[in-house]
Amino acid sequence: MNFKVRAYGRTELAQMYCPNLQPESAFRKLCRWISLEPELSRRLLKNGKMPPVRSFTPAEVKLIVERLGEP
Structure with a gap:
């Protein structure tokens, strides 16, 4: 699977x-x-976001993937 950094809904x-x-x-x-x-x-808190959120921006997804790896 080729993971693409973009905005994602939280459950998505x-x-x-x-x-x-x-x-x-x-x-x-x-x-x-x-x-x-x-x-x-x-870093997520610095961007003003922390779960629970409705969606993650591409920048937040990039941060998550950098720390947790690609899904």
């Missing part, structure tokens, strides 16, 4: 990381992974 991105989970469970898991990465959490 979460389900890419956790395709076998229900949407809300996948989102909770993604939030947990983000919370375990202090630098990622700090």
Whole structure:
């Protein structure tokens, strides 16, 4: 799969990381992974975003992928 950095809905991105989970469970898991990465959490907060959010901007997706890897 070729992952493309673009804006993603929160559950859309979460389900890419956790395709076998229900949407809300996948989102909770993604939030947990983000919370375990202090630098990622700090940078997302600096941009004014932190879960729960409705969507991630391309810049936020790039930050997430840099820390967690491609889904």
